[in-house]
Amino acid sequence: MRAFDYARPSTLVEAFELLSAPDGGVKALAGGTDLLVGLRNGAIRPRAVVDLKHIRELAPVIRADKECMSIGANAVLAQLTASEGLRRDYPALVESAAVVGSVQIRHRATLAGNLCNASPAADTVPALLAYGADVVIRGPSGERRVSVDNFVLGPRETVLTAGEIVTTIVLPTPKPGTGAAFARLTRRRGVDLAILSVCCLVDPEGEVRFGLGAVGPRPFLVRDSAAAVVSSTAAEQFAALVAKASPITDVRASHDYRQAMITVLARRTLAAAIERSSWVSP
DSSP states (O other), X not given: OOOOEEEOOSSHHHHHHHHTOTTOOEEEESSOTTHHHHHHHTSOOOSEEEEOTTOGGGOOOEEEOSSEEEEETTOBHHHHHHOHHHHHHOHHHHHHHTTSSXXXXXXXXXXXXXXXXXXXXXXXXXXHHHTTOEEEEEETTEEEEEEHHHHEEETTEESOOTTOEEEEEEEEOOOTTOEEEEEEEOSSSSSOOOSEEEEEEEOTTOEEEEEEESSSSSOEEEEEEHHHHHHSOTTTTTHHHHHHOOOOXXXXXXXXXXXXXXXXXXXXXXXXXXXXXXXXXX
């Protein structure tokens, strides 16, 4: 590991200044579960690391109101899996958080960090897409709000500009009777990157949203009608998902295997989401 400077700001203003360095050689640290791996293997070589854990405005809180659930930037994944409100209203997000790394990692890794790392295989992002989550971003120029669907641009690439920080992830309150489910495929049960992950959400009016991960340069969302998907033939079923996917061949799986398994996991999550919802097939 190469030497680097370390800074621990206590306010967002201080953090903005540190992260706005013109040379771009500054990295933000929240949970650090991805950053430390890159530091150790030399893939990431920053001039300085800015620790965000002690900033009051980024408190690790999960707060609910009538219209949304807000998750603070420093909230760790173990908080998500333990939250009664999330388990009740956003079960698929909890299911996705519960499979990230190990127990130790989930007590360090943050939801915001899992999103900002912008891995095509990020476990929580398909669920955030299906639930229609937004990201609140603050920086030297003020605050803006971006949908998760528009936040990740590609592998390790987001819309964040110099000095900007994700402060909150906002989940709109699902309609009563909404059902959702998450599933992923890996080589082994524990601590492994996903070969493929799928989150399916079905609302009481029969709209279906599929969030997919690990089958393209970034996780993506596909919308459909539950009636159309359920009534379609085997050849047509989930065709939009397969058409939009562009999986690679790597050490975990081949392109063809990933392509074939999209339909398998989509069927499973759709069946589970329908069972959890109040939607009735016509």
